[in-house]
Amino acid sequence: MLAGSLAMLAFVERSLTAQAADGAEVRAAELVASPGAPSGVIDVIDPTEEFVQVLHDGTIVAASDNVRGLPPLASPSPGEHVRLDQVPFTNAPFIVASAARGNLTAFVGRNIDDEIDARNTVRKALLLGGRCDRSRTSAKRSSGSPHESWIDGCRMRPGATRWLGSRSP
Numbered sequence: 001m002l003a004g005s006l007a008m009l010a011f012v013e014r015s016l017t018a019q020a021a022d023g024a025e026v027r028a029a030e031l032v033a034s035p036g037a038p039s040g041v042i043d044v045i046d047p048t049e050e051f052v053q054v055l056h057d058g059t060i061v062a063a064s065d066n067v068r069g070l071p072p073l074a075s076p077s078p079g080e081h082v083r084l085d086q087v088p089f090t091n092a093p094f095i096v097a098s099a100a101r102g103n104l105t106a107f108v109g110r111n112i113d114d115e116i117d118a119r120n121t122v123r124k125a126l127l128l129g130g131r132c133d134r135s136r137t138s139a140k141r142s143s144g145s146p147h148e149s150w151i152d153g154c155r156m157r158p159g160a161t162r163w164l165g166s167r168s169p
Contacts, residue, residue, distance in 0.1 A: 012122045016115035021081035021095045024108040027052070028099035031106040038062040038106075048090045049111040057103045066090075072107060084109065 031038055031054055039062050044050040047066040054062040055072065066089040067073060074096040076082040081097045087109065093116065094109040 009119065009123055009126065013115070013119045016118055017083075017095055017112055020110045020112050020115055021097045024050075024081070024095060024110045025079075025097035025099060028097055028106040028108040031108070032099050032101040032104050037104055041065055041068065048092065051087065051089070051094070051109045053107045055105045055107070073109060074107060075105075076107070078105075083112070 027050075031042070031052065037056050038054045042052045042054065042062050042064050044052060044064045044066070047064065050064070051067045051073065052062070052064040053060055053067055053070075053072055060072065063070075067087075070088065073087060073094075074082045074084055076096055076098050078098050078100050081095050084094045084096060087094050090111070092111045092113040095112050096107055096109040098105055098107045100106075
């Protein structure tokens with residue numbers, strides 16, 4: 001059961017982080033695919049959630065306001081991503097991906113605070129939420145709350161999660 005919980009936790013973390021990295025990579029690819037090299041300030045919807053840096057021959061030619069004037073925060077190769085635990089403009093971790101076309105490279109960072117919160121919620125649910133309350137027997141089921149869940153002869157707290165298995169009560 002522990003191995004299954006750890007595997008699920010790793011899967012959730014990798015899936016959510018990969019999704020954020022994919023979004024950053026798509027944005028970077030859009031920037032380098034546009035006709036002509038981007039220059040100046042690049043708009044982002046929320047400066048605490050995203051940053052952009054575009055380099056031409058190693059020199060920053062465009063950036064979002066939140067990183068304007070800063071050296072590249074990270075420089076992963078196209079198809080790779082890098083995690084930054086700190087950025088200078090907000091107190092949150094970011095995942096950075098890139099795309100390149102010729103001498104033009106775009107780096108896009110996305111805030112992964114929500115992904116980490118989701119992983120932590122799953123961890124708490126796996127560690128705390130699914131403990132079996134065997135203080136009630138199956139004979140008492142009919143007098144229980146309609147919101148109770150019964151699994152393997154155990155009364156589960158409302159909203160709790162639990163790995164299903166073929167264990168006897």
